Amino acid sequence: MFLLYMNLLEGVASAVYSRKKAYCKMLLHAAKYPHCAVNGLLVAEKVKEKKKDSHSAPILCVDCVPLFHGTLALAPMLEVALTLIDTWCKENRYVIAGYYQANERTKDFRPNQVAEKVAARISENFSEAAIVMVDNSRLTMSCFEPIVLIYDHHENKWKSRDVNTDCFEDWLEAQKITSALLEGRSYENLIDFDNHLDDLRNDWTNPVINKSVLDLC
Amino acid sequence: MASVSELYDVGWEEMRDKLRKWREDNCRNSEQIVDVGEELISEHGSKLGDDIWIIYEQVMIAALDCSRDDLALTCLQELRKQFPDSHRVKRLSGMRLEALERYDEANKHYDAILQDDPTNTAARKRKISILKAQGKSAEAIRELNEYLEHEAVSVLYQSAPCFPCDFHSYGKAAFCLEELMMTNPHNHLYCEQYAEVKYTQGGLENLELSRKYFAQALRLNNRNMRALFGLYMSASHIAASPKVGAKVKKDNMKYAAWAATQINRAYKLAGRGTKENKCSVKAVEEMLESMQITMS
Numbered sequence: 001m002f003l004l005y006m007n008l009l010e011g012v013a014s015a016v017y018s019r020k021k022a023y024c025k026m027l028l029h030a031a032k033y034p035h036c037a038v039n040g041l042l043v044a045e046k047v048k049e050k051k052k053d054s055h056s057a058p059i060l061c062v063d064c065v066p067l068f069h070g071t072l073a074l075a076p077m078l079e080v081a082l083t084l085i086d087t088w089c090k091e092n093r094y095v096i097a098g099y100y101q102a103n104e105r106t107k108d109f110r111p112n113q114v115a116e117k118v119a120a121r122i123s124e125n126f127s128e129a130a131i132v133m134v135d136n137s138r139l140t141m142s143c144f145e146p147i148v149l150i151y152d153h154h155e156n157k158w159k160s161r162d163v164n165t166d167c168f169e170d171w172l173e174a175q176k177i178t179s180a181l182l183e184g185r186s187y188e189n190l191i192d193f194d195n196h197l198d199d200l201r202n203d204w205t206n207p208v209i210n211k212s213v214l215d216l217c
Numbered sequence: 218m219a220s221v222s223e224l225y226d227v228g229w230e231e232m233r234d235k236l237r238k239w240r241e242d243n244c245r246n247s248e249q250i251v252d253v254g255e256e257l258i259s260e261h262g263s264k265l266g267d268d269i270w271i272i273y274e275q276v277m278i279a280a281l282d283c284s285r286d287d288l289a290l291t292c293l294q295e296l297r298k299q300f301p302d303s304h305r306v307k308r309l310s311g312m313r314l315e316a317l318e319r320y321d322e323a324n325k326h327y328d329a330i331l332q333d334d335p336t337n338t339a340a341r342k343r344k345i346s347i348l349k350a351q352g353k354s355a356e357a358i359r360e361l362n363e364y365l366e367h368e369a370v371s372v373l374y375q376s377a378p379c380f381p382c383d384f385h386s387y388g389k390a391a392f393c394l395e396e397l398m399m400t401n402p403h404n405h406l407y408c409e410q411y412a413e414v415k416y417t418q419g420g421l422e423n424l425e426l427s428r429k430y431f432a433q434a435l436r437l438n439n440r441n442m443r444a445l446f447g448l449y450m451s452a453s454h455i456a457a458s459p460k461v462g463a464k465v466k467k468d469n470m471k472y473a474a475w476a477a478t479q480i481n482r483a484y485k486l487a488g489r490g491t492k493e494n495k496c497s498v499k500a501v502e503e504m505l506e507s508m509q510i511t512m513s
Binding site for chain 2: 035073074079080083087091105107108185197198199200
């Protein structure tokens with residue numbers, strides 16, 4: 001699980017927690033397609049309206065939906081995915097809260113135009129949307145440290161914040177589970193939206209992986 | 218660890234045939250290729266005959282993908298022994314150096330090939346890939362453009378779909394896909410990719426073009442879900458546009474409605490019997506309904 005603290009200085013802090021399966025599935029997606037860029041959406045539980053001048057209730061990031069691999073910059077399927085996943089979210093009282101991407105090149109972890117565009121779109125519905133970039137160069141089987149960079153939108157720019165194990169609740173569990181799944185090559189069973197479009201029977205909610213995560217808890 | 222033949226209860230012929238299928242389909246399932254290929258070569262190498270050389274090549278490239286330099290080197294050395302002066306093997310040596318990020322040395326290999334044979338596409342493609350790997354996108358585009366102007370080589374056009382991703386050059390991607398469609402008129406994937414690029418470029422004219430090509434892709438393969446969704450999206454956007462006349466609006470609403478029916482049918486077919494997929498079916502139905510509201 002990880003926590004994102006936003007705007008601490010202004011006293012309006014909102015924390016975004018992530019369930020283990022969100023972090024796992026993100027890394028499994030990157031591991032499944034090492035030669036491609038991959039991206040996906042992060043999904044949070046919908047919270048009631050925040051009171052003004054008080055700390056916002058923490059936002060729980062419950063899941064992630066892997067989207068595409070390879071060419072990320074084409075619009076039509078992205079639109080279909082966003083609309084479909086949005087509908088699914090509404091049925092489950094979730095909201096799309098963020099976007100993740102792992103670039104094609106190992107040493108490149110900066111958000112590109114695609115990332116910023118999608119995040120901007122998500123921000124229309126969820127003002128604290130974040131971009132999570134995977135640092136490919138630190139992706140290992142053991143996952144000893146969190147390998148994501150989190151970018152928030154400040155003053156029209158996307159700025160990264162420090163991420164360390166303190167920002168994670170129960171990091172050790174998440175690390176243990178992710179490592180076990182990578183070793184067991186569970187990524188071979190990970191379904192992204194591209195796989196779903198190739199064969200509609202492929203389920204992008206990944207019930208098989210979700211069960212594996214639960215079994216390992 | 219159990220061998221592949223034990224795990225999957227297959228004989229060496231099946232393993233060999235599987236490797237051939239992956240070669241023909243240009244699959245990049247490198248981990249599987251390494252698992253199957255390594256076992257095939259070490260346990261049944263003598264039975265493969267001349268097939269062994271192409272298998273060495275296939276396994277070597279897959280090994281590079283999996284950081285198995287030990288295996289890659291073994292395969293390479295066998296190929297060098299058998300084909301000492303081959304450009305094809307020299308290219309493989311270059312690829313190994315690329316995997317080790319020794320780009321200058323790799324480039325020397327490719328330059329040597331090109332000096333001997335200036336028309337060698339493979340070497341030129343590798344040089345452009347090196348620029349891409351180094352993040353030198355602008356130079357990579359320049360090289361690719363220069364080459365495309367002088368040679369009509371479909372192999373290079375096939376790298377076109379990567380253009381928009383890295384190079385934000387949708388126009389160039391469209392151009393390359395047009396060439397690919399001309400030489401491969403029955404390939405539904407090129408039609409569909411072209412339609413996606415046109416849609417992304419935006420604007421009414423491009424949307425209408427994209428709708429036509431999604432429809433064409435469907436004619437070539439009526440199970441292409443991307444084409445079906447694409448037809449639905451493009452027709453819906455055209456119908457919702459304030460710039461179109463009543464007839465165009467009506468026609469596109471018809472196309473969109475047809476596509477929606479097909480999409481729903483496809484999901485119902487896929488969802489038969491599984492509880493989880495029923496949620497997908499419902500989500501799609503709702504999505505299509507919500508979009509129709511914005512159209513009218």
